[in-house]
Structures are given as structure tokens and as C-alpha cells.
Amino acid sequence: MMFLTSATAHASNSIRPSSPATFLTMSTKESKPNLSHSQVTEIIKRLYGWTVSVIRPLPSYDDQNFYVAPSEGGEYVLKVMNSADSHNITLIELQTHAMNFLHQRGLPAQTALPTLTGKLMSLEEFDCGFGPQKYLVRLLTYLPGTTVAKITCSPQILYDVGKMAATLDTVLLQMEHPNISVLQRADFIWNLTSVPLLNQYIHVMDGDPVQNVVKAVIKQYQIQVMPKLPLFRKCINHGDFNDHNLLVKPDGPSKYQISGILDFGDMSCGYFIFELAITIMYMMIENPNPVDVGGPVVAGWESVFPLSEAERDSLYLLVLCRFCQSLVLARHAVIQQPDNEEYLMITARTGVRHLCRLWELGKEEVERIWFQSAAQFSQP
Numbered sequence: 001m002m003f004l005t006s007a008t009a010h011a012s013n014s015i016r017p018s019s020p021a022t023f024l025t026m027s028t029k030e031s032k033p034n035l036s037h038s039q040v041t042e043i044i045k046r047l048y049g050w051t052v053s054v055i056r057p058l059p060s061y062d063d064q065n066f067y068v069a070p071s072e073g074g075e076y077v078l079k080v081m082n083s084a085d086s087h088n089i090t091l092i093e094l095q096t097h098a099m100n101f102l103h104q105r106g107l108p109a110q111t112a113l114p115t116l117t118g119k120l121m122s123l124e125e126f127d128c129g130f131g132p133q134k135y136l137v138r139l140l141t142y143l144p145g146t147t148v149a150k151i152t153c154s155p156q157i158l159y160d161v162g163k164m165a166a167t168l169d170t171v172l173l174q175m176e177h178p179n180i181s182v183l184q185r186a187d188f189i190w191n192l193t194s195v196p197l198l199n200q201y202i203h204v205m206d207g208d209p210v211q212n213v214v215k216a217v218i219k220q221y222q223i224q225v226m227p228k229l230p231l232f233r234k235c236i237n238h239g240d241f242n243d244h245n246l247l248v249k250p251d252g253p254s255k256y257q258i259s260g261i262l263d264f265g266d267m268s269c270g271y272f273i274f275e276l277a278i279t280i281m282y283m284m285i286e287n288p289n290p291v292d293v294g295g296p297v298v299a300g301w302e303s304v305f306p307l308s309e310a311e312r313d314s315l316y317l318l319v320l321c322r323f324c325q326s327l328v329l330a331r332h333a334v335i336q337q338p339d340n341e342e343y344l345m346i347t348a349r350t351g352v353r354h355l356c357r358l359w360e361l362g363k364e365e366v367e368r369i370w371f372q373s374a375a376q377f378s379q380p
Contacts, residue, residue, distance in 0.1 A: 031084040033064040033135050034128040040066050040078055047115040047122055048139060061333075061340075067142065075142035076113065083133040085265075086123065091182050092136055095264040096120050098236075099140075101175050107168060108247070108260045110140040143260035145247030149286050155296040157248065157256055158283055159377065162300025164258050165241050165279045169272055170305060172236040183236055185268040189329065190239060192274045193229070195221045195321045204331040210352060213359050214324045221321050224314070231310035232271035239266030241275060242282035273311040276301050277318035281326075284319075290354045291366065294319075295373020302374065312371070316363045323355040 035043075041052045050070035058065040064080040081092065102109040112120040121138045148161065187194060198218055205211035240263050247260030280297050284290035298315075301307075307315070334341050358366055 030130045031082040031133075032062050032128075033080045033082060033126065035064055035066075035080055035126060037066075039126065040068070043124065043137060044068060044070065044078065044139070047137070048113065049116050068139070075144075077110070077140045077142050079138045079140055080124075081136040081138075083135055086134055086136040088182075089121075089123070089136065090179050091185075092121060092138075094177055094179055094182055095267055096138065097177055098172065098175060098267060099264055102168065102171060102261070105171050107164075107171065108143060108258060109264075110143055110260070110262065113139045113141070115139075143247055143262070145249045145259040147244050148246045148248055148283075149243035151248060151256060153243075153283065153287055153293075154255075155377065158293055158296035159300035159303075160258055161241075161246060161279060161283060162276070162297035163303055164246075164261070164300075165238070165275050166272070166301045166304035168238055168241075168261065169235045169275050172238075175236070183267060183269045188266075188268050190266050190325065191237075191268050191270055192277065192318055192321055192325075193270065195225075195325065198324060198328050201328045201332045204335060205328065210327070210356065213356060214328060217317070217320045217324050217359070220317055225317055225321075228310045228314055229271070231308070232273050232314075233308070233311070235270065235272050235275070237266075237268055237270035237275050237278075238264060239268055239270070239275075239278065241279040243286060271311075272305055273307065273314060273318060276307075276311075277315055278322050280315075281319045281322040284354050285351055290350075291357065291361065291369055292373065294366070294370035296377055298370055298374040299377035312367075315370070316358070316366050320355065320358055323351060323358075327352060327355065 037055050040055055044050050044052050048070075050072050052068055053071040054067070054069035056067045058067055058077065062082045063085075064082075066078045066080075068076045068078050070076075085092070096112045099109045100111050103111050114120055115122055121136050123134050124137050125132050125134050127133070148157065151157070153161075185191065187197060189197060195218055198214070202211065202214065202218075205214060238261070241261075245262040246258060247262070248256040249259040251257040276298070279301075280294050283297055284293045287293050294315075298307075
């Protein structure tokens with residue numbers, strides 16, 4: 001079993017293909033950059049005027065990321081977009097704008113540094129073994145901290161994660177940009193409106209008994225959730241609020257506070273309830289008591305943005321849908337990138353068990369656990 005999650009700590013802004021057609025036909029191996037350290041050093045010197053003293057690679061799904069410390073001081077992440085997504089400059093500009101917008105309003109998002117000519121990104125041409133291709137390059141601030149995936153998540157941290165997710169979506173409602181319409185990413189495979197598109201990939205699970213669960217979830221989505229979409233409140237989703245994209249730092253001897261939000265590559269127009277479902281799903285992955293995660297996350301979320309009846313009624317199924325997206329698309333990605341299987345399987349060992357467990361418990365029981373716990377959660 002394998003699941004797909006996004007870039008790990010500081011490997012920010014891992015952007016996945018933006019349509020099913022791209023996802024099916026574009027070989028990530030051909031589009032992923034493969035710059036050497038000497039090339040990175042040259043880029044930093046030419047674009048930013050700095051001399052690199054420390055450089056190390058960071059994990060990424062389909063981009064290339066480097067930790068960079070110039071001798072002039074500071075810590076940064078050089079983000080080299082894959083050649084497929086580098087064509088979508090307007091979308092990347094909007095994601096970069098959103099990061100700056102959130103940072104200016106007190107949320108711990110990365111910001112992009114201007115080049116010597118004042119640009120927040122630069123389109124560079126390299127030959128990474130498949131002929132000359134163009135890659136978008138940005139230098140982002142490095143956010144110190146530990147990923148949520150590496151700590152034991154107390155109910156308080158889960159509450160804070162839910163609260164931060166709701167706060168982010170609420171703040172993004174205020175964002176204005178002349179090209180904001182590019183976030184209407186029709187058929188974006190990672191948007192929860194695209195769950196029926198998983199039928200195009202379901203064959204990768206042939207022979208796996210879990211395929212039956214996935215098919216049933218997709219069918220229930222079409223019957224139970226799709227008619228409710230007009231009742232959900234709209235927003236701009238971060239879309240990948242997972243335990244590897246959230247950083248924390250110690251806050252006293254036994255507590256943590258959120259210190260970073262990474263990876264805005266899956267931003268799209270969606271609904272508030274989508275963000276909550278995605279957040280719960282990813283917070284379950286490493287938790288020893290996964291079913292109990294939903295309560296504190298919902299409590300934190302509703303401290304900012306109380307759910308409507310239609311949203312509340314759809315939450316269970318939407319969490320299952322995110323598990324299904326991750327499982328099916330990971331299987332597909334491993335076929336494309338067998339050498340990257342270990343990275344693509346980050347959530348594999350536990351994720352499929354969670355999906356089956358939630359399905360076995362059923363909607364009524366899971367909702368009882370989540371919503372009773374949320375109602376009883378006491379904020380210290």
C-alpha cells in the first residue's frame with residue numbers, strides 16, 4: 001500500500017500537475033530538475049549577488065529544493081520548479097503573492113526574495129538530461145522548526161492546527177489579485193471536487209481488495225456530497241495542510257506552537273469544509289489514536305469558523321475521499337517514478353489502515369466520536 005503526501009519540511013511549494021491529462025501523460029522524470037550544487041551556486045551569485053557557503057538538498061516530489069546559507073548571512077530555500085509547472089507562471093505568481101499576503105497578516109508563511117533586478121522569480125534554462133528546458137526559480141525564506149510529523153501531537157497541537165487552517169482560509173478571503181481567477185483550477189486532480197476523476201486511475205489498484213472500498217467511497221461522494229456542493233461556503237484552499245507542511249517550535253517545557261506553513265502549490269478555489277477534511281486526514285497519519293484526531297481539530301477549526309449542517313454532514317466522507325485520492329494517485333506516481341517509491345510511500349504503512357478503519361466504523365460512529373470530543377474540548 002502506498003499513499004502520497006506533499007513535500008517534507010522546508011521543501012516548500014511542491015506543485016503537482018494541474019490537470020488529469022498532465023498527470024497521466026507528463027513523465028515527472030523528464031520534467032523534474034536535476035541541478036548540481038555548482039549550478040545552484042552560480043544561480044545564487046548571478047540572481048541574488050550572494051556567495052553560497054552552505055548548500056544541501058531537500059526532499060521534493062516533482063521539483064528540486066536546496067537549503068542555502070550565503071556567506072553574507074541568512075538562511076534560504078532555493079526552489080526550482082519542474083519544467084511542466086514552470087509554464088504556468090501566472091499561477092506561481094499568485095501562490096507567491098498569497099504567501100506574502102499571509103506573512104504580512106501575521107501568519108507564518110514563507111516569502112520570496114527579489115532578485116537583483118527586483119523580480120520574485122526567474123525563468124532559467126538548463127539541460128537536465130532531456131534537452132534544454134526552462135525552470136522557474138525562486139529564493140524563499142527558510143522557516144526554522146520541526147515538522148508536526150516528527151512530534152507527538154497532543155490534543156492542544158491538533159486544536160491549534162485546526163484553528164490555523166481555518167484562520168488561513170478566512171484570511172485568504174480578503175486577498176485581491178488581478179489574476180485570482182487562475183485558482184479556478186478546473187479538474188485539478190487534488191481538489192476534492194475532482195474525486196470522480198479518480199475513476200480514470202482506479203485500474204492501478206486492480207487485484208487489491210482495498211479497491212472496493214475506494215470505489216464505494218467515490219460512489220458515495222457522487223450520491224451524498226455532490227448535491228451538497230452548492231450549500232458549502234466557498235474560499236481559497238491551501239489544499240495540502242499536512243503534517244510535513246506544518247512546522248512547530250517549542251513553547252515552554254512541554255508545549256509547541258506553529259512556526260511555519262509550507263507548500264502553497266495545491267492552492268485552488270474550493271470550500272472551507274475541504275480544508276478541514278484534508279487537515280484531519282493528514283493529522284491522522286502518524287497519530288497512535290487516529291480516530292480521535294478529528295475532535296480537537298474540529299474544535300480548533302470551529303473556534304474560528306463554525307460548520308453549517310451540510311458541511312458537518314459531509315465531513316466524514318470527505319476525509320475518506322482524501323485518503324482515496326492519496327492512495328490512488330500514489331500508486332499511479334510510483335508507476336511513473338519507481339526510483340522515488342520510498343518518498344512517495346511516506347504515509348503508506350498507516351494510511352490504508354486508517355481508511356479501512358474509518359470505513360468499517362461507519363459515518364454515524366465516527367461523527368459521534370469527532371463531534372462529541374469537539375464539544376467537550378476545553379481550551380486551556
